[in-house]
Amino acid sequence: MAAAKRKLSQRALNAQETKNKLFWTALMMFAQHGYNTVTVEEITREAGFSKGTFYAYFPSKESVFLEHFRMIDTHYEQVFQAVEERASASERVLILISAMCDYCANIVGMVPLQIIYANQITSPDAVRILNNNDRVVYRILEDCVERGKVSGEFPKGEDSKEMVELLMRSARGLIYDWCMYKNTFDLEKEGGRYFSKILHLMGLAAEEERKAAET
Structure with a gap:
């Protein structure tokens, strides 16, 4: 029994290593040669596997990007597991933006981000990734917004989904700008400064809402 479990565990480890090698090889080749010019056959040849092995882990070339964002969202979940319950809504938003900017700048890198943005904008059949509101990052922001409404940091009368989308659009625009200005x-510093201003304006809107309710 123990030997069988060890065998299964080793098989799982080998499978994860194969998937990781295909994943990082694909991202490296996208960065070097451009997403549209790289084929699955070229990825598997570089990684040392067959095309069938690639499709065992990734349904399509584009699904490599989906995997990348799954990993990013897992990182955000881990960051928020360590956030203290007493942290304010604004503090939580700034923690998320800091994690987002740090991950994009220091782990993903500018060139892969440029490829992802270009693919999402120009490819008519691209699977929606950046603005997919089923992602974990949207759920984290939804929680921040609802906390902010309860605490009075954010205006209660504003639609929560619209507030979440405002914050996400601002984050995407910031990262797009960073890519456009080529790092x-x-x-991370600009993200903190930029979102502090946005949160300040949201706080002012909440204050105006309270004053209007008192009159």
Whole structure:
């Protein structure tokens, strides 16, 4: 029994290693040669596997990007598991933006992000990734917004989904700008500064809402 479990565990480890090698080989080749020019056959040849092995782990070339964002969302979940319950809604948003900017700048990198943005914008058949509201990052922001409404940090009368989308659009725009300006500014520092202003404006809107309710 123990030997069988060890065998299964080793098989699972080998499978994960194969998937990881295909994944990182694909991202490297996308960065070097461009997403549209790289074929699955070229990826598998570089990684040392067959095309069948690639499709055992990834239904399509584009699904490599989906895997990448699954990993990113897992990172955000792990970050928020360590956030103290007493943290304010604004603090939580800034923690998320800091994690997002740090991950994009130091783990994903500018070139893969440029490829992802370009693919999402120009490919008519692209699977929606950046603005997929089923992602974990949307659920985290929804929780932040609802907490902010309860605490009075954010205006209660505003639609929650619209507030979440405002924050996500701002985050996507910030990262797009960083890619467009080719990493000429500190993404994490600018993210903190930019979102502090947005949160300040949301706080002012909440204050105006309270004053209006008192009159």
